[in-house]
Amino acid sequence: MLKGKTALVTGSTSGIGLGIARALAAQGANIVVNGFGDAGEIAGIEKELQALGVATMYHGADMSRPSQIEDMVRAAEGRFGRIDVLVNNAGIQHVAPIEEFPAERWDAVIAINLSSAFHTTRMALPKMKRANWGRIVNVASVHGLVASAEKVAYVAAKHGIVGLTKVVALETAATGVTCNAICPGWVLTPLVQKQIDARAARDGLDNDAARRSLLGDKQPSMQFVTAEQIGAMAVFLCSPAADQIRGAAYNIDGGWYAQ
Ligand code: NAD
16 A cells, blocks of 8 residues: 555654554555664664565664754655655653653653654645645654553643644645644553553552553453554555544543543
């Protein structure tokens, strides 16, 4: 379905971004991989994607740095002509009550989880519009729809990216470019394992009990969403069936948001 198209997936060296990169590559899209990590592991990811018959490139832009984001977008366009599918996924978390929340962590979360999507979108959109086809998929969170205590920067950034999604969807509504957000509940990635470890230490639980406790607080299905399921949703949003889905924020969250 995406043969000949190019997808830039920010934060695709791990977790959800990697799941989305795999799913888009399986549909034939060339992939621009981004994110931090060990050079050998990143080369392994590229090889795995290339085995699906697509071309890849890696750019290590730090998504908190607009000049590096610009360099990545230009490099991707230099290699593949344009970005057809932009997946804004890179993200970090910091958990603390607001009075103890370091200002520097606030700035970092807002820069990586929100501002980076403003920069990639404004840079990639002109060529999408010219081609009259494009897909922008923002990986928000159920925290783009509801809040949890001690996540002030994350919740603010995720609500922000849902707002950004709606504005971009309106500004592209009469074109072949769509912009939507995916709002996952708990997915067992390194970002969430850190929170499980913190809970295990705080409550004196083993890993399995801490996982159950984390799910039990918020996710009625008591099961993690998988990166593969989110990848499938991203593929759907890139399909012709989704041509008129614009400005949506789809929760995929084991029932979290239904409560
Ligand atoms: P992860 O830690 O597994 O992956 C994060 C990715 O972002 C990695 O590739 C990392 O290298 C990259 N990254 C982090 N900081 C970066 C920076 N400054 N510049 C470039 N890349 C950077 O986390 P994940 O759980 O896969 O999270 C991916 C996205 O999904 C995030 O936006 C997160 O908020 C969102 N999300 C996660 C969950 C969950 O339960 N895991 C739920 C809802 C939303």
